[in-house]
Amino acid sequence: MAVTVETLEKLERKITLSLPLAAIQNEVESRLKRLARTVKMDGFRPGKVPLSVVSQRYGYSVHYEVLNDKVGEAFSQAANEAKLRVAGQPRISEKEGAPEGEVTFDAVFEVFPEVKIGDLSEVEVEKLETEVTDGAIDRTLEILRKQRRSFAQRALDAAAQDGDRVTVDFEGKIDGEPFAGGKAEGFQFLVGEGQMLKEFEDAVRGMKSGESKTFPLAFPEDYHGKDVAGKTADFLVTVKKIEASHLPEVNEQFAKSLGILEATVDALRADIKKNLEREVKFRLLGRNKAAVMDALLSKAELDLPNASVQAEIERLKDGARADLKQRGIKDADKAELPDDIFRPQAERRVRLGLVVAEVVRANELQAKPEQLKAHIDELAASYEKPEDVVRWYFSDRQRLGEVEAVVIENNVAEFVLGKAKVNTKSVSFDELMGSAAQAQA
Structure with a gap:
């Protein structure tokens, strides 16, 4: 030949x-x-x-x-x-x-291209650090209390207030016409916790059982219901029942209900701290790894293979269609999606994959068996039966491959941080975790 x-x-x-x-x-x-x-x-x-x-x-x-x-x-x-x-x-x-x-x-x-990576000691990387404070533990305890609250019916002459669970009937009309999703009977929500639009909560707050009220409600322009977004509806609401919430006390019984073996408040707080520190560690790893990858890309020179970029675009398209299908969009699998929408993300992914592969190859940063085991043990630690989770990971080559990819990225991040100029920045627990948004949800 x-x-x-x-x-x-x-x-x-x-x-x-x-x-x-x-x-x-x-x-x-x-x-x-x-x-x-x-x-x-x-x-x-x-x-x-x-x-x-x-x-x-x-x-x-x-x-x-x-x-x-x-x-x-x-x-x-x-x-x-x-x-x-x-x-x-x-x-x-x-x-x-x-x-x-x-x-x-x-x-x-x-x-595949030749990948040239410049002097990593010249790049600056911002590395975040976060401490799990007593305040973070207190806020987590408060969330746990809310998840286990009980309710008791208020007196008929009691007015609805924040924290109460109300049962209501309502019907909304726009220009005198009913609309989809605008009517319900026996609907329950917690007042003051953002489960309903503010105008709805404001209208119900202060009402008593058996009372009815008509009020206008302006739907936001970005409201998820496109048919009513940006429009104003007139609602008739009737309060059927008001229940006061009762939060359990933080005591030994509460600790026992959460599965704490020692069943003491100190042991509960220690367990919460350990779980928060584990979550903080993973969040920090993700955030700091992203900063490292940006730094790597800034020092890398390479041409991108069009075939690899196009293959990545097709993968992103498949993911987008699957997401549309999950949302109930008709004929989502046939949706015409222009390549240009996905090209920047696809190019970044391909570029980053080639650069990381070169750093791994040149510096022998492949995942070692003991690293895989340690990472899986850490992932499994928050579950009731960690040994079952460990077996679940090791029983499937694809799952193990996903863990291997994460460990390799961690190795690359650690390697780059050891070379680069690192600027350490402390951020609050709330800033890192977005706990305020979580609590509202």
């Missing part, structure tokens, strides 16, 4: 493949003979179909199959011999004017 390699531009290459026709014809005949032994055709007993009939019926498809196989084998062999790292699938086309007894093809493809 004669092979020539030609550089077209940047990462694009062309290999010319010449294959002997005799080898292709011999393989076609061999496959047709095997097919004749098993093929079923009307008018012939199994295994007794003449080769000429089999060839007439299946010759073209077998020839096409053999040609594909032979060209694929030749391309792989030629790429290996030339030590080329091929990105994506080659575009193969037959050439005219091949020498007698041969068939010739051009295979145009891209190779």
Whole structure:
């Protein structure tokens, strides 16, 4: 097999493949003979179909199959011999004017780029640090108390106030016409906790059981219900029942209800602190890793293979369509999604993947078995039966691969932080975790 390699531009290459026709014809005949032994055709007993009939019926498809196989084998062999790292699938086309007894093809493809990474000691990386304070533990305790609150019906003359659970009937109309989702009976919500729009809560606050009220409600422009967003509705609401909430005391019984073995308040606070510190660690890792990756990209020089970018665009499109389908969008799998929407993200992902791979290769930062085990143990620690979670991870190669990717990224982040100029910045627990937004939700 004669092979020539030609550089077209940047990462694009062309290999010319010449294959002997005799080898292709011999393989076609061999496959047709095997097919004749098993093929079923009307008018012939199994295994007794003449080769000429089999060839007439299946010759073209077998020839096409053999040609594909032979060209694929030749391309792989030629790429290996030339030590080329091929990105994506080659575009193969037959050439005219091949020498007698041969068939010739051009295979145009891209190779992975050379990645050059500059001096990492010149880059600055902001590294966040957070401390789990008593205040954070107190706020978490308050959330746990709210999750386990009980309710008791208030007196009939009691007015609804923040923290109460109210049961209401309501109906809304826009320009005198009802609208989808604007009516409910026996609907419950907690006053003052942001479960309803502010105007709705303000209207119900202070009402008593049995009372009705009509009030206007202006839906925000960005309201999730597109049919009513930006419009004003008139609502009639009737309060059916008001229940006062009761938060459990933080005591030994409360600790026991949360599964704390020692069942003391101190042990409960210690357990909360440990869980918060674990969550803080993962959040910090994610945030600091993102800063490291930005720093890496700022010092990297490489050309992007179009094939890899296009493949990533298609993956992002598939994800977007799956998301649309989950939201109930009709024919989401057929949605026309322009490449340009996804190109910046796809290019960043491909660039980052190539840069990280080069840092890992050059500095031997592959994930070690003990690192995988330690990371999985840490992930499993917050579950009731950690050993089951550990087995779950190790029982599936794909899940293990996902953990391996995270560990490798952690190794890269640690390596870069050891080289770069690190500016440490302390942030509050609330800032890192967004606990205020969590508590509201």
